[in-house]
Amino acid sequence: MKAKRIPDKNEVSRKLKKEHVKDKIFNTLLDHIIIIFLFFVLPISVILLADYQGWIKIPVIILDFLKLVDTILISYTIATIFIKLTVNVIPKMFESIGKREEKILLRKIYIGFIYAFTSVVVFWQVGIDTQNIVIFLGLVATGFAFAIKEIILSYFIWFILLTKKPFKIGDYIAVGEEEGEVKHIGLFYVVIYPTKCREFYKIPNKIFLESPIKNYGKGFFESSFDYYIKDIPENLNYHMEKMVERAKVKENLDVRLKLDSDSNGLKLTAYYKSTFSERENVKHKLLSIIVEGVNTL
Known part of the structure; x- marks a missing residue:
């Protein structure tokens, strides 16, 4: 039976910090929703109720406008609350995806789908039929394609980066x-x-x-750099082997040295492997060994 791994203090601290950030975001969202409800939805709903009960008389054009605003605010508020409560649940249902990038993409698609569905519901509630909704969405999509083509291009490139x-x-x-x-x-x-x-x-x-x-x-990859020399000294191969041996013994580094030339003259090309973060540090160590070895020729 495998022993259960006990999380270290740093891992526990990161989890607690992540939960704290989530709670803070949710509380901020809740505050905004309460403000919208108190200052917009509630007053409009009271006015509509008063007109319905016959306590006040509101012109039809203003009444239709208030109904539209009330419908939009309530629909998108409910959609936002629903998204915040479920957006982190959906990626967990697809744990096999595994990669962070795919989960980000899935979350974005999910949010976009909920808001798009909410928009269709709003259109339906205000009395727009399906054909007009399709025509309207087509015109809006065409207008957006011309107006924000740079943003759309960025979106498609972002999609390619996450999928390819x-x-x-x-x-x-x-x-x-x-x-x-x-x-x-x-x-x-x-x-x-x-x-x-x-x-x-x-x-x-x-x-x-x-x-x-x-x-x-994320791991080791091969890099190279050049060190130019004036001429080819005697026993160069022997000295190159000594440089390689010293790099292995002194710095525990594997390096290959090759005599080459280009338009700037003769050069020693060093090939080595390192991580990206250690590349410059490894290059500095090897360069010191090569300079010291060349000076002894």
């Missing part, structure tokens, strides 16, 4: 001149850290459609 998965949250990537760990895949931008300037950097989604993406992953 050229990278995932936690991967180290390079796009253009920026590289770092993926912290967030958003609707309009991807957040990476650390960058060369050691701050969070937001890359617009459309950049991933225009620029090549290099995904280093």
Whole structure:
């Protein structure tokens, strides 16, 4: 029988903090709903009730407008409460999905479906028939496509990033001149850290459609750098083997050295493996060993 794992203090603290944030968000939402109910829904409902009972007489055009506003407020308030109560339940029903990105996408689709369904219900309640609803939604969709095409493009790129998965949250990537760990895949931008300037950097989604993406992953990957030399010294292969041996013994690093050349002259190219976060540190150690080895030639 397997022993039950006891969560450590940090894990318990993270869970408590996460629950506290959820409670705070829910309480804030509840406060907003109460304000909407007290200052908008309740007064409008009282006015409509007074007209229905014949206590006051309201012009038809104003009455229709108040009914429309009341229907919209009540419908979307109920939809918002329903979403907040169920949005975290839906992803748990699909635990086999597993990946964080898929759960984010599923949550967004679920929220969009609930609000779209609520909109159709509102149209039906105010007396718009199905054919007119379809025509209206088609016109709205066409208008939005022209008015916010950049936003729509960002959405489709975001959808591609989550479904085709050229990278995932936690991967180290390079796009253009920026590289770092993926912290967030958003609707309009991807957040990476650390960058060369050691701050969070937001890359617009459309950049991933225009620029090549290099995904280093989360583990070890091969990197290389060049060290230029003036000429080929005697016994170069022997000294290169000594440099490789010293890197293994002194720093426990596996490196391959290769003599090469380009338009700038002769060079030693070092190939090594490291994680993204340790790449520069490993490069500095190997460079020190190569410089010291070349100076002894």
